[in-house]
Amino acid sequence: MESITTPAGITLAFDRYVGGDAGTVILVGGAFSYRTFPKMVEQAQKLADEYRLTVINYDRRGRGDSTDSPGVYDVENEIDDIAALVEATGGAAALFGWSSGAGLALLAAASGRVPGITKVIAFEPPFVVNHENFVPAANLHVTLHKLIAEDRRAEVVKFYMTHAMGMPRPFVAVMRFTPFWKSLKATAPATAHDWAVMGDYMRGEPLRAADWSDITVPTLVISGGKSGDLLRTAARAITAVLPNAQHVELAKLSHNPNIALLTPPTGEFLTGTAKYAI
Structure with missing residues (x-):
């Protein structure tokens, strides 16, 4: 385990997997995730071993070995965490986000405050863009x-x-x-x-292109054919409003993914090979 202390005083714990010289990617987990979650570890190891990537697998604030800001919950703070992590681990990195972590990765790229982001992969961000499925209460x-x-x-x-x-x-x-x-x-x-x-983007309203227009880095949105309609609809919706994105749906993949299926499009996109390069 390595760690950094952000300018705000938050300690972020992470593991670094060094595979080669193909670039750096930071894994951004979703709700209930943590860096030693077996599937996060498996993906980090496979991206390093099979695609020569340096993978930073970190505990978001309030999880695992990272510290928290109890009672203070603001997406801007987590964007600052990512900025500090990018700077501390080389100054340039792609982001891979899973579920709400995908939402966070996209918002970090849209913020303009993390200049070192090179690419974004968003695996099933749980946007709720209509009232055809479940819509959480705003309060x-x-x-x-x-x-x-x-x-x-x-x-x-x-x-x-x-x-x-x-x-x-x-x-x-x-x-x-x-x-x-x-x-x-x-x-x-x-x-x-x-x-x-995610709360502001789970109210059953269409995504607005203006909110995402500053994400100019290449972006890959991944969804699974075995996931529910809400997540598959969300993947199509965010792809449609991003300036430089493509969407791939993997037939046998679900929101609890088979890492052997999820890793190839991720690794190929990050390394600029095969059909997933933009």
């Missing part, structure tokens, strides 16, 4: 912040999964008896950061 953060402040972690997990992610209650209830429940509770307080990233 969801009120209850979420209250539960977090009271350290009611199990209730945070259940609330965020059902009210922000739209997962069926029986499915979430069963998860309490799985080995993953402990990790879900450990990362539960950080869901307030995920909502800060």
